[in-house]
Amino acid sequence: MRPKIILLVLLAGLAGVTGIVLLKHPSPPPAPAAQAVQPVAPPAAPVSQPEALAAPVTPAPAPAVPALVAVPPVVANPVPVVAAVDTNAMHEAAVQASIDKLQELQGNDDPASLKAILTELVNPDKQVRAAAIEATVQFGDRSAIPVLKDLAATTTDSGEKQALLDAVAFMSLPTMTEVHAAQQQ
């Protein structure tokens, strides 16, 4: 076949596949209800992109449709994309769960809660460590000060070191509750 004829057949195939895809997906899915919360959200924002990418492409009935033309590159290998998204989502969820737990523990007054908070000061995730420093301050037990000082002396992260030292400085001051009690005596 001559190149012009090949090109014509390819274009016809592409047009056929495009038509079929449009028929199967006439419009984007509706935006989730919560998007009403944020008025800046464009109405046609795709909300289930991973699933859409992973969906198999229906073979075109047109006789001369080369698969390499019909399938976009991202669909040719969808599994790693979805797996990476899932892994990130799982990690974010685990980090958030740890932070939520710390926030719950900081409201308590028992030694077990303090111990659980201090354990998270060496969590591999920086966000969890930052939340643990905050929870230690909120817990308000000065027996945690030596632990904070030790970590400040060994950490190589300058920002984290400052946060630990700030926490020590804050916790070393008297609380208003203590000042109030002293005034009452």
Add this chain to the structure above:
Amino acid sequence: MKLNQFITGCALAAGLMAFAPQSQAGIVYDKTLFSPLNITATFTFDISGKTKRATGTDKDILKSLNYPSGTVLAYYDGDVYAVNVKDGYADDLTAYGEVYVSLYETSYSATYPKSGGYIYNESGYLYVDFFSNADDVYLDDNDAAFTTEGDYTYVWKESAVKNTIYSVSQSMKTSNLTGNAYIYDYGYTTAFSAKASIKGSGKLLGP
């Protein structure tokens, strides 16, 4: 986005949260997700001619209002609550006139990750106020009180819907809140600086 829109948005989001079906993180009470509110504050005052400093946290606020250990200060739908899951209550401290967090947005933006959902960022000016005796007109009519203000940033993250469920999280941070505080013991108003943050997450039913 105006304040009313933001508050309405929070109300809508919170309403959706109330129908969260399962495995919520954060503080969940009565089918509602509350985002814990952390406050760390430093008071500066004089005793016998010497300048002293003292600290306060959200825990001290709860103690001054006679809430027991295990109670958490939390933000939900524009109001601040004292939530105690174990004892089974969520008291609206804003409705009582005791604690306020008021956000006034000045700019916002949204991004849409390839994985779906979206991330909404907002920044602006906020007020964080506390009145132990619920008198928000005169600080010195309270046993302890503070009014403070400063800049804030706010982030709302929402995942793609998967199996009819999607995740949301919200966080708010402040920097260098400043204002005044009044402590009855000293009988005068003192300088006050603080920082505050809100952080919480949960799962919602999709459309």
